[in-house]
Amino acid sequence: MSGKQSGPGPRKRHRARNVEPKHHDTYASEAKPAGAQVCDTCGLVQVAGRWSRAEPPVDAVRGALCPACQRTRDRHPAGTIRVPARLLAPRDEIVRLIRHTEQAEAETHPLERIMAIDDDGDGILVTTTGLHLARRIADQLARRLHAKPSLHYGEENEVRVAWEG
Numbered sequence: 254m255s256g257k258q259s260g261p262g263p264r265k266r267h268r269a270r271n272v273e274p275k276h277h278d279t280y281a282s283e284a285k286p287a288g289a290q291v292c293d294t295c296g297l298v299q300v301a302g303r304w305s306r307a308e309p310p311v312d313a314v315r316g317a318l319c320p321a322c323q324r325t326r327d328r329h330p331a332g333t334i335r336v337p338a339r340l341l342a343p344r345d346e347i348v349r350l351i352r353h354t355e356q357a358e359a360e361t362h363p364l365e366r367i368m369a370i371d372d373d374g375d376g377i378l379v380t381t382t383g384l385h386l387a388r389r390i391a392d393q394l395a396r397r398l399h400a401k402p403s404l405h406y407g408e409e410n411e412v413r414v415a416w417e418g
C-alpha cells in the first residue's frame with residue numbers, strides 16, 4: 254500500500270485558525286488593539302475592534318484613524334455608484350435620496366459613509382467607504398428610478414454599481 258494518504262486522515266484535521274479570506278480587505282482591522290482608540294478625524298471610538306459613536310473611555314488612546322477615514326484619506330472607495338445623466342431627473346432629488354440613505358445608515362453603520370458625490374461628465378459618481386452603504390444606495394435608487402443597476406465586485410472587498418444600456 255502506498256504510504257501517501259489521500260482524503261481526510263483518520264484523525265480530524267486540526268482546524269486552521271485565521272484562514273485568510275479570499276478577498277483580502279486592507280481596511281479591515283487586522284490586530285485588535287487591547288485598549289480603546291479614538292479616531293482624530295471623525296471622533297469614532299474603537300473598543301475591542303469595534304468602531305462606534307460611543308463616549309470614549311478615560312484611558313482611550315487618541316491619534317488613531319478609523320477605516321472609513323483611512324479610505325477617505327487614501328481616496329480609495331469601497332463602493333462607487335455611477336448614475337448616468339439620463340436617470341438624474343431631477344438631479345437634486347436623486348442627490349437628496351442618496352444623502353438620506355447615508356443618514357439612515359449612520360446610526361447602525363458608522364463606518365459606512367459617502368466620500369464624495371462628483372459630477373463626472375455624464376451624470377454623477379458617488380463614492381462610499383463601505384459596501385453596505387453602496388448596496389443600500391443602489392437599492393434605493395433602483396426603486397426610485399425603476400431601473401436595476403448591475404453590481405460588479407472587485408478584488409479587495411469593493412463594489413461598482415452602474416446602470417448600463
Ligand SMILES: [Zn+2]
Nearest residue numbers: 292295319322
Ligand atoms: Zn474616522
